[in-house]
Amino acid sequence: MILCLYLTGMRPQEVQGLRSGCCPDPEPTADGAAGRHLIRSRHYKNVTDEDGNHISAGEDRDIPWVAITPVVHAIRVLERMVPDGELLLSAGHHAFASKRGHHGALKGGALNDQIERFVVWVNREATSLGLSHQTIPEDPHGASGMSRFRRTLAWHIARRPAGLIALAIQYGHMRTVLDARTSSGYASRSQRGLHSVLDVETALAAADTAARLSDRMASGERISGPASRRAIAAAATTPRFEGRIVPAKFAGKAARFLARDGVVLYDNPDAFLICAFKHDNALCEPEPGATAPRQYACRPGCGNTVRTDTHARQLRTRADEIDQMAAAAPGPLGNRLRANSERLRATADAHDTTAQPAEALT
Ligand code: SF4
Incomplete structure (x- = not known):
């Protein structure tokens, strides 16, 4: 269930x-x-x-x-x-x-009860196996309940393109399936399916990304990448969402916002970049007509890439972590890890060499 x-x-x-x-x-x-x-x-x-x-x-x-x-x-x-x-x-x-x-x-009550029992079981197993970091913490908003999963799925697809969650690839796959909305007819507009929930969550995530980029530029961070100018313009025009009260009509607005090719900013924390998605530039091969990138298939050298000084710092931190793993890994695996960390440092160096303040790019 x-x-x-x-x-x-x-x-x-x-x-x-x-x-x-x-x-x-x-x-x-x-x-x-x-x-x-x-x-x-x-x-x-x-x-x-x-x-x-x-x-x-x-x-x-x-x-x-x-x-x-x-x-x-x-x-x-x-x-x-x-x-x-x-x-x-x-x-x-x-x-x-x-x-x-x-x-x-x-009935719903019995199934909600089963979810709570599942949480108790997971926590007992995690504790008995010494995996306390894998316990499910108490939720300040109350019991999980069946009705919260749909929105959670959309949240993960919109904000966790790959990496940190166990089913990242499947979530990415779901985005691809959903984005083929016109070709597959899956949950078409007439059915209103999951698209509207996903569009709302994606639009909120894009607005958060734009707001974060604006804040970083305002605090003096420099910016690099072929899509820098587009990203700066998008950050200046994307509305901020201070709260999370989403009126019913917002789904339509969100879909129209996401359809504006080239001005929607997607955070890609696993590739340490912001993607200013323009369909024709995308190297991750989105479906024809897709309004979102396939972030889990992000490719270096894409014309939609934007990085800030924060991304460069994160790249170096990650490279250091990988080096630590390499030190404990056997020969060929250690070599591959070291090659990976060098690649991340080279990307950070390229940012440092080419980055400019926002004022110089406007
Ligand atoms: S390959 Fe390009 S379009 Fe695709 S996620 Fe990466 S930066 Fe975005």
């Missing part, structure tokens, strides 16, 4: 409505490549009859959800626990305390 919520962007009710057999293994494509796993199920939001009354039973969704590998595995596990065609989260098969009188899927 957590994997399905976390990695598909489905709403809680939609996950509760999944049935065994909803995600068959795909046929290979015409060119022999593996096809994508698709989940076919029901959706409930905004489903109405011809008189405009909400249909609580929902309807089959025209457009399937795309399932990445961990989700397919989760569904396969659940399919071993329930009969063919049964709800994957059937109360009759998962409510162990009493099986009498359970119909339909487990």
Whole structure:
């Protein structure tokens, strides 16, 4: 349940409505490549009859959800626990305390309770294995709950392009899948799917990046990279978001903002740069029509790159960390690590040589 919520962007009710057999293994494509796993199920939001009354039973969704590998595995596990065609989260098969009188899927309260129990289990395992840094801390905003996963997925896709989170590649992959919105029809505009949540989160992240760049320039940091001028202009015109109250209409504004090719700034902490994304310059090969870079596939030498003095400092700090690892690594691996740290230092040196104050670039 957590994997399905976390990695598909489905709403809680939609996950509760999944049935065994909803995600068959795909046929290979015409060119022999593996096809994508698709989940076919029901959706409930905004489903109405011809008189405009909400249909609580929902309807089959025209457009399937795309399932990445961990989700397919989760569904396969659940399919071993329930009969063919049964709800994957059937109360009759998962409510162990009493099986009498359970119909339909487990209710939201029971599933929220399971999430809390999962947190307790993770923390107990982490403590017993001496991995206290991997415990899940108490959340000041209250229990996790099913409804928070969708926004969290969008947050990770928008702000953690690679590296620090366990499923970074899958998140990057999700962005690619979602960005192919016109070609794949996945969660199309008419369905409003995850796009609007992702657009809002991406626009907020881009605004934060622009604000940070402005602050750094105001404090005297220099800037380098082929997209410096564009980034400075973008930072000057991107609005700041002091709070996080997002009105309903903001999703449309966010999508229009992100469609302005060349002026949206994407933070890429793993490549130690800001990406002033212009589709035609991008070396990371975004899908045709994509409004965001494939940051996890960032390539050196791209014309969208911008760096500040802070990035150069971070590059050197990272190079020092890699050297420490190299000192403890066997021969060939140590050599590769040292080559990597030298490359990072050379990038920092190139910044120092070419960087200019913002005033000189405007
Ligand atoms: S390759 Fe270019 S467009 Fe792609 S993420 Fe890196 S800087 Fe941005």
